[in-house]
């Protein structure tokens with residue numbers, strides 16, 4: 156138990172940053188430490204080891220660097236691709252666009268398979284593209300945070316290995332690590348990148364990337380130097396290896412306090428109850444509850460196939476006639492912070508709820524109940540506020556039915 160208790164605050168249920176535990180925040184309040192101090196070395200070393208374990212890997216190389224999830228795209232682009240090389244981006248939303256843009260900045264030749272809104276590229280499309288052209292790497296977004304679409308990471312890796320075994324498989328798993336199962340070694344993923352503030356339950360500020368030994372070899376066999384200074388693995392690889400072996404090393408100052416916080420969160424995830432496997436189950440359960448509660452009040456999920464919906468977040472269409480600005484402030488008034496839409500073509504039509512980390516793992520907090528109750532009340536409220544607006548007869552009937560089903564007073 157932490158001797159520290161955070162101030163009461165609105166419940167943060169966006170798809171990252173997420174709620175963090177008192178233990179994690181207290182660890183962040185560690186007195187200032189030298190990054191070269193003997194006491195700090197095993198703290199960083201354990202972060203490296205536990206990061207590997209979260210992904211069920213025994214051999215992959217973690218990089219834990221000051222930055223945000225975005226820095227992972229730069230690391231991939233600067234270290235694994237040489238200017239002019241071909242890469243394939245499986246685009247399932249906003250974050251696919253950004254990864255492709257980043258790769259181009261570093262001189263990659265980018266082809267994209269762009270999936271229709273609310274879906275992910277299919278294996279057939281991936282196989283076709285890989286058969287037509289040789290790609291250095293294939294990148295995909297595991298959970299596209301703009302749509303809540305979950306890609307089949309295992310199936311994508313299998314397809315790539317079968318059709319083009321030399322091609323590296325890169326997962327943008329910023330919104331899925333620790334909330335969705337990822338078995339890096341078994342599935343044959345070459346890069347899994349994330350950030351501290353999503354499923355890993357730590358304040359923002361860390362780019363966390365794990366590279367397979369195959370990816371490290373590809374990096375070491377480059378014919379041209381990495382195309383970034385700060386993101387260069389030439390600089391960072393010896394630092395990570397040193398801290399893991401038990402000695403301090405310096406390239407650029409690590410965020411010492413944040414490493415203490417990350418260590419506290421990883422310790423809760425990997426060494427305490429519930430286990431990582433149980434955590435995945437709890438995320439599924441919370442996700443099912445939120446999605447069913449949404450369906451019960453007529454809110455349609457954005458992913459077109461519910462089998463490919465994320466377990467750490469939910470994207471729901473707004474009720475007809477209700478804008479995000481009608482709903483989100485009503486949730487806020489009830490102490491619940493959700494996120495608006497993000498996908499550029501549809502951002503005014505939907506909203507997003509995050510259900511990751513301590514909010515779903517520690518049921519005694521009652522976070523999921525609170526989110527569901529606030530959602531039911533806020534939707535009823537928003538619909539009721541529209542009662543003065545003229546509505547077509549079928550629409551009015553639909554609204555009345557909705558409001559009745561969630562126990563609202565008269566429209």
Ligand SMILES: *Cc1c(COP(=O)(O)O)cnc(C)c1O
Pocket residue numbers: 171223224225226250296297298299300327328329330350
């Ligand atoms: C949040 C997110 C990012 C970007 O991470 P930042 O920490 O905001 O830089 C990238 N990809 C996905 C899938 C994300 O959810």
